Amino acid sequence: MxxxxxxxxxxxxxxxxxxxxxxxxxxxxxxxxxxxxxxxxxxxxxxxxxxxxxxxxxxxxxxxxxxxxxxxxxxxxxxxxxxxxxxxxxxxxxxxxxxxxxxxxxxxxxxxxxxxxxxxxxxxxxxxxxxxxxxxxxxxxxxxxxxxxxxxxxxxxxxxxxxxxxxxxxxxxxxxxxxxxxxxxxxxxxxxxxxxxxxxxxxxxxxxxxxxxxxxxxxxxxxxxxxxxxxxxxxxxxxxxxxxxxxxxxSKEGLLPMEDVIKSYLKYAVDCDNPPSNTKYCIQNILREQQESTLGRKFLNSQTLEQICDLWALSDYCQLKKKEFEEKGLLGRSQVSP
Ligand code: FNR
Missing domain, CATH: 3.20.20.70 (Aldolase class I)
Structure with missing residues (x-):
């Protein structure tokens, strides 16, 4: 087509x-x-x-x-x-x-x-x-x-x-x-x-x-x-x-609060297994001056996607996806070499 x-x-x-x-x-x-x-x-x-x-x-x-x-x-x-x-x-x-x-x-x-x-x-x-x-x-x-x-x-x-x-x-x-x-x-x-x-x-x-x-x-x-x-x-x-x-x-509906945008971004970062360094860079550019806040400082110390997700109450989402990927990965491998 x-x-x-x-x-x-x-x-x-x-x-x-x-x-x-x-x-x-x-x-x-x-x-x-x-x-x-x-x-x-x-x-x-x-x-x-x-x-x-x-x-x-x-x-x-x-x-x-x-x-x-x-x-x-x-x-x-x-x-x-x-x-x-x-x-x-x-x-x-x-x-x-x-x-x-x-x-x-x-x-x-x-x-x-x-x-x-x-x-x-x-x-x-x-x-x-x-x-x-x-x-x-x-x-x-x-x-x-x-x-x-x-x-x-x-x-x-x-x-x-x-x-x-x-x-x-x-x-x-x-x-x-x-x-x-x-x-x-x-x-x-x-x-x-x-x-x-x-x-x-x-x-x-x-x-x-x-x-x-x-x-x-x-x-x-x-x-x-x-x-x-x-x-x-x-x-x-x-x-x-x-x-x-x-x-x-x-969005035609108007600007969403920063927190909502970060959460939605993070979900996609998890879905795409985006490198933590790139994920962090993008969130830093959303947070901007908010990096000085308590949450912002915790965020700057985070290193893994799990740690970043934890700060925005997305730990469960991250773990669930990780498990899903692991299972799919195993399935993928067993199909290649039965
Ligand atoms: C850019 N810009 C840019 N332009 C381009 O043609 N290729 C690129 O890879 C990049 N990279 C890039 C990174 C970042 C962090 C910024 C802020 C900008 C320039 C960008 O596409 C745009 O032309 C200018 O930022 C002006 O548009 P705005 O920011 O006023 O909408």
Whole structure:
């Protein structure tokens, strides 16, 4: 059966976020109302040294790093038609190899053209591609021409408006299905204002959906998302920090208390057997200043998923799941070698 193609019009999207956008957070964002969820940026060579494995115990699909056995990318059927994998790359051949490898498991591929971190710039990836548009065009064209799923890219704006519009038109000409634009330049930090008027100009110029990004500071509640759409003239919005702090920002019903969000997140972390270090990092970013509280300090001393669950009265849930996994694991093994 032919798969439904992902449509980027009028969508609420979880932005790519390193370490935050792993499977538990993506599933939580979908529960709350996100239409599309982006993975964290995954670097091409790291995916290329991973192999695909169906995990019968967790009911996930895992890409495992051959060199150290760690999970590079974990996904599952539930998100298959909504998850976009973001690649960090500077090379069309490698990008295509990665995309072909994951094509059956994801709904779209995104090229990171906005990361300003030194490791990206040195590797000629991320925001370095803004200064090398011919390389970006080659990567995007190669992906568009050879994949059955849509291709997008995520950029930052350039200091000059005309050059930004020129770049966007060039990127559009590759056949990409949408473009996400963060309204800050490479040198601007989150505290700088987001250039919403530039996003508006881009959306007026392009025919493909422009996904507005960079508005988290202006988005404290669900209704602020519509305001951001109006100001930017874009009908799709991508949220990073607002979702990192309280993922229920995607919910039409309004923001949920932090404790509820942490509990729901933790359940998914247990379901996905998420590494404790990653789970802790995500909860730390929800707790923020609350880390100074008594509970917060206990949390900072916790090391295992069981210990973290205990703090939010989820010990029973954690133990039950662990038992279920152990039983399934035994079953799985006995089927392989009777
Ligand atoms: C990011 N951002 C980011 N962008 C990207 O293209 N790939 C990535 O992997 C990451 N990683 C990442 C991690 C964390 C913790 C944060 C806060 C941000 C940038 C992000 O997607 C977004 O463009 C900016 O945060 C601006 O949007 P908001 O936060 O105003 O909604």
């Amino acid at each position: 032919e798969r439904k193609r992902l449509n980027y019009e009028n969508k609420l999207i979880l932005a790519p976020m390193v370490r935050i956008g792993t499977l538990p957070m993506r599933l939580l964002a979908l529960d709350y109302g996100a239409d599309i969820v982006y993975t964290e940026e995954l670097i091409d060579w790291k995916l290329l040294r991973s192999f695909r494995r169906e995990n019968d115990v967790l009911e996930t699909i895992d890409y495992i790093d051959k060199t150290d056995g760690t999970v590079t990318f974990r996904t599952c059927l539930r998100e298959r038609d909504k998850v976009v994998l973001q690649i960090g790359t500077c090379d069309a051949t490698r990008a295509l190899k990665v995309a072909k490898m994951v094509e059956q498991d994801v709904a779209g591929i995104d090229l990171n053209m906005g990361c300003p971190k030194l490791f990206s710039l040195v590797g000629k990836m991320g925001a370095a591609l803004l200064g090398e548009p011919e390389i970006a065009v080659n990567i995007l064209k190669t992906l568009v021409d050879n994949l059955s799923i849509p291709v997008t890219c995520k950029i930052r704006i350039l200091p000059d408006l005309d050059k930004t519009l020129e770049l966007c038109e060039l990127l559009q000409s590759t056949g990409i299905s949408a473009i996400a634009v963060h309204g800050r330049t490479i040198n601007e930090r989150p505290q700088h204002i987001n250039r919403n008027e530039v996003l508006r100009k881009i959306s007026e110029r392009l025919s493909i959906p422009v996904i507005a990004n960079g508005g988290s500071k202006e988005i404290q509640k669900y209704s602020d998302i519509s305001k951001f759409k109006e100001i930017t003239g874009c009908n799709s919005v991508m949220l990073a920090r607002a979702a990192e702090w309280n993922c229920s920002i995607f």
